[in-house]
Amino acid sequence: MAVNIAKEKWTSKVSEMVIGTEPNAVKVGGEATLPFLHFEGEIPNRPAMALEVNDMEPTDWPETVTKPFKGVLSDPVAWAKKNVEYGADLIALNLVSADPENKDASGEECAETAKAVAEAVDVPLIILGCGVEEKDSEIIPAVGEALSGQNHLLGLATENNYKRLAATAMVHGHNVIASSPLDINLAKQLNILITEMNLGADKIAIDPLVGALGYGLEYAYSIMERSRLGALMGDKMLSQPIISFVGPEAWKAKESKSPIDENPAWGELEKRAILWEVSTAVAFAQGGSSLFVLRHPESVKQLKTHFEKLMVSNKY
Amino acid sequence: MILIGERINGMFNDIKEAIKNKDPEPIKQHAIKQEESGAGYLDVNTGPTVDKENQPAVMEWLIQVAQEVSKLPCCIDTTNLNAIEAGLKVHKGKALINSTTADQAKMDIFLPLAAKYEAGIIGLTMNERGVPKTSADRIALAMELVVNCDMQGIPTDDLFLDPLILPCNVAQEHAPEVLETLQQIKTLSDPAPKSTIGLSNVSQSCVNRNLINRTYLIMAIASGLDSAIVDVYDSSLVEEVAATKILKNEDIYCDSFVKTYIQS
Incomplete structure (x- = not known):
């Protein structure tokens, strides 16, 4: 008697987001099943990886992760080019200089930096403000306008500042990151609010706010899993691809900073620190995240190998 | 939970007039408004005043007019075989046939049609002897429908079992039996058949009709109901x-x- 293999039949799928413009566009999402279950549905795109660039030399990055960028850390354009050499699919540009506690840079200054970076590299950009909601709602519109029509990914749109960011994305043809603090109900509501401004549901990426391995990873993981299940069951307001800011979290962890003589049992620092970033991303890829913001070039290399293996079809 | 909008039915005067005058506007208005109100299907019924010979043409027209303005699939509501097939031929998307009984003769006619057009079908848990009183008898007929669907190659989850709710002022004892049936439907097969009810029937000739309808609907949903033919204008x-x-x-x-x- 023939064995009938039970496969889950999903009614819907994750929306596919296009970042950038052809021929250099990056596509993320579009999955019609749970992560990497090729035998149940289509997984059209490999998870994409961005390497970070700050528009000011970072002061709180551990040496392990500044070393590969020696000589370019105070030059965002050179840094971005370096990231492309290192194999990044996208550049995540952090406009930290806009922070009133840093240089309080204006929208025009930020736009200039973003423009210079965009012109220097072929890959699309993820353009992030300084994290001060009020300030970001000033600078991101200026940046979005300067890069009009280039279809980058802008962030972070929160419950408090989404209106200006979503309007910029609409008028100037970009995508937007909807960010909510580890709360699936708020994530859904924010997507609704943004789409009510008439930005397409396929122009939004969800940032659920992630924590690194050992620092609350499992909370973000379960939100990703739940929203992916919602997407597959037809919930259009949770069907957006998920972005994970792994780099900033993983390199804050004690395990990425503590030298070997402090904790001999933890093993060699550099290897351990990179592994911390890689393992965090691997877990979130299994949770359903399809876009990763990373810091170390070696992490990109290792994850690319890993994701490419996961993309080999296991259809039967 | 799928709501099937009941409004495109010739028993309502505006639809009756629209059919008589070949005026598509009222049909379109109700198609759009029901979709906007939360309907997942549009029930389409020519009503009692259209002759048997004209029913296929009227059904075809109603479905085409409704689907011209709405992306919703239709629930083709008639016992006239030719009208069902006429509707299925022009229908876009996955139609739902409303309905067959558990009469063997009826199942032998209607189920092959559902299979041919890959449509869903509503199966009424009644046969030539009428509507059973108990849940157990309803379930026995439900099982007949499940088995016959399986024999015709219709996926079980394309079968919508309707345990037939009767007006609570004349057949009060049926209401709990229907709830019990709804629960048991989910145990009949894996994947389980779906269920549906014609909700308004529960309050036929009663006062406080909307109250009774709404209360019974919630009770039925709690018992596992998957869909219902309802007045979606009741916000x-x-x-x-x-x-x-x-x-x-x-x-x-x-x-x-x-x-x-x-x-x-």
């Missing part, structure tokens, strides 16, 4: 269904949960 009813989606953990909560349910 309280639709809102309550949206709340059941949250409370059954089927939709993820968000502050706009009513709106997202209506739009989904």
Whole structure:
């Protein structure tokens, strides 16, 4: 008697987001099943990886992760080019200089930096403000306008500042990151609010706010899993691809900073620190995240190998 | 929970007139308005005044007019075989045939049609001897329908079993039997058949009809009901269904949960 293999039949799928413009566009999402279950549905795109660039030399990055960028850390354009050499699919540009506690840079200054970076590299950009909601709602519109029509990914749109960011994305043809603090109900509501401004549901990426391995990873993981299940069951307001800011979290962890003589049992620092970033991303890829913001070039290399293996079809 | 909008039915005067005068506007208006109100299917019924010979042409026309302005699939509501097939031929998407009984002769005619057009079909748990009184007898007929669908190659989850709710002022004892049947339907097969009811029937000739309809609908949903033919213009009813989606953990909560349910 023939064995009938039970496969889950999903009614819907994750929306596919296009970042950038052809021929250099990056596509993320579009999955019609749970992560990497090729035998149940289509997984059209490999998870994409961005390497970070700050528009000011970072002061709180551990040496392990500044070393590969020696000589370019105070030059965002050179840094971005370096990231492309290192194999990044996208550049995540952090406009930290806009922070009133840093240089309080204006929208025009930020736009200039973003423009210079965009012109220097072929890959699309993820353009992030300084994290001060009020300030970001000033600078991101200026940046979005300067890069009009280039279809980058802008962030972070929160419950408090989404209106200006979503309007910029609409008028100037970009995508937007909807960010909510580890709360699936708020994530859904924010997507609704943004789409009510008439930005397409396929122009939004969800940032659920992630924590690194050992620092609350499992909370973000379960939100990703739940929203992916919602997407597959037809919930259009949770069907957006998920972005994970792994780099900033993983390199804050004690395990990425503590030298070997402090904790001999933890093993060699550099290897351990990179592994911390890689393992965090691997877990979130299994949770359903399809876009990763990373810091170390070696992490990109290792994850690319890993994701490419996961993309080999296991259809039967 | 799928709401099947009941409004495109020749028993309503505006639709009766529209059919008589070949005026597509009222049909279009109800198609659009029901979709906007939360319907997932449009029930389409020529009503009692159209002759048997004219029913296929009228059904075809009603479906075409409705689908011209709405993306919703239709629930083809007639016992006239030719009218069903005429409707299926022009229907876009996955239609739902309303309905067959568990009469062997009826099943032998209607089920092959559902199979041929890959349509869903509503199966009434009654036969030539009428509507059974108990849940056990309803379930026995439900099983007949499941087996016959299986024999015809119709996926079990394309079968919508209707345990037939009767007006509570004349057949009060049927209401709990139907709830019991709804629960048991889910145990008949894996995947389980779906269920549906013609909700308004429960309050036929009663006072406080909307109250009775809404209350019974919530009770039925709690018992596993998958769909119902309802008046989607009763916005309280639709809102309550949206709340059941949250409370059954089927939709993820968000502050706009009513709106997202209506739009989904």
